[in-house]
Amino acid sequence: MSQSVKSVVILGAGAWGTALAKLAAINGNQVHLWSRQGSQSLVSVLENAHIVLSAISMQGVRDVASVVQSSPVSPETIFVTATKGLEPKTTYTPSQIWQEIFPNHPVVVLSGPNLSQEIVRELPAATVVASKNINAAQSVQLVFSSSRFRVYTNPDPVGVELGGTLKNVIAIAAGVCDGLNLGTNAKAALVTRGLTEIVRIGKNLGAKTETFYGLSGLGDLLATCNSPLSRNYQLGYQLAHGKTLKEILASLPGTAEGVNTCRVLMEIAQQRSIAIPISEQVYQLLEGEVTPQQALDQLMLRDIKPEFDDFPKEQMW
Ligand SMILES: NC(=O)c1ccc[n+]([C@@H]2O[C@H](COP(=O)([O-])OP(=O)(O)OC[C@H]3O[C@@H](n4cnc5c(N)ncnc54)[C@H](OP(=O)(O)O)[C@@H]3O)[C@@H](O)[C@H]2O)c1
Ligand SMILES: O=P(O)(O)OC[C@H](O)CO
Secondary structure (H helix, E strand, C coil), rough: CCCCCCCEEEEECCCCHHHHHHHHHHHEEEEEECCCCCCCHHHHHCCCCCCCCCCCHHHHHHHHHHHHHCCCCCCCCCCEEECCCCCCCCCCHHHHHHHHCCCCCEEEEEEEEECCCHHEEEEEEEEEEEEECCCHHHHHHHCEEECCCCEECCCCHHHHHHHHHHHHHHHHHHHHHHHCCCHHHHHHHHHHHHHHHHHHHHHCCCCCHHHHHHHHHHCCCHHCCCCCCCCHHHHHHHCCCCHHHHHHHHCCCCCCCHHHHHHHHHHHHHHCCCCCCHHHHHHHHHCCCCHHHHHHHHHHHCCCCCCCCCCCCCCCC
16 A cells, blocks of 8 residues: 655644554644644644545534634645544435534545444554545545555445444343343344344435445444443443443543434434434433433333335235
8 A cells, every 4th residue: 555645734633543543643644733722723733734634523623623624724635534424404314424523525425333442452453444535535535544554435324323322222222131130032033123223314305225234333342332441331231230321431432422412313313304213222321310220111012013114915824
């Protein structure tokens, strides 16, 4: 893989921003890792940046993007977003925020089964870079691809971004499932039906169904629902052990985006009349309206129904 050296600015020196900075540096790129707590001004690092990647947690994305907007950036700069969340006020995905603020720049989504602690240890992993601008996606692919990190391109940014974002809600449920010791059958049912919910929402928001069966959908869902390294999984696991959300958030290392995502997701589902029963129980659990056991009972005692929403009637019996 040969390419010219790129100037890459990573916004957000949290767990994911730091891991991505390491990956870009391995390929000989000139990398600036920016944090609001650091000494470098945003203006100074943005000068001549080919790629600006945001690994800011959802709550800070619009503020940081607005500050970037007031700084001089080259018209060629590609924006990459690696945040997995939804904006409460607008229900926008992070890439929609970046595209709204930078309408004339390519925006690329980077998302996949990427637990940062494994990537920092240089364990092998794969991810997806998705954009309507395929040249931009390919440039980003070259910057991050290495013998330890395999990067695929994809033309469905909304699907890639929603897969990574919505799985966090199901990962909370998976943590609850393991915390309650419900067994492997229950976990398989939960993850599979969770994927059905993600596909329903994603299709309604304009994503391609097949994207959710790829790395950024099913791949990330499997990684996050099965790893104690996931903050969202950990949060669910601890809820099942009787801790309150407040107690868990006070000691959790880093951001568990699933909590806010779940609230925004419920709003989207209600506005569009989309059934997402697992996510709804996660919501009620996070709001303290049900216990983990009550959430389980509510799911198991729902009306019986066909497995698929759109199977032709003559094929059901
Ligand atoms: N960790 C992973 O394995 C992983 C993998 C893939 C995707 N992601 C996604 O990447 C995003 C970041 O995750 P993370 O694990 O890196 O979280 P994190 O360790 O909590 O770091 C969050 C970063 O966002 C910054 N930030 C938050 N609000 C800000 C604001 N208003 N202005 C400026 N900076 C702000 C934080 O700055 P301060 O330190 O100054 O607060 C920090 O650098 C999340 O959306 C997550 O879902 C994470
Ligand atoms: O630690 P989590 O739950 O934010 O998950 C990290 C990544 O999204 C896994 O791909």
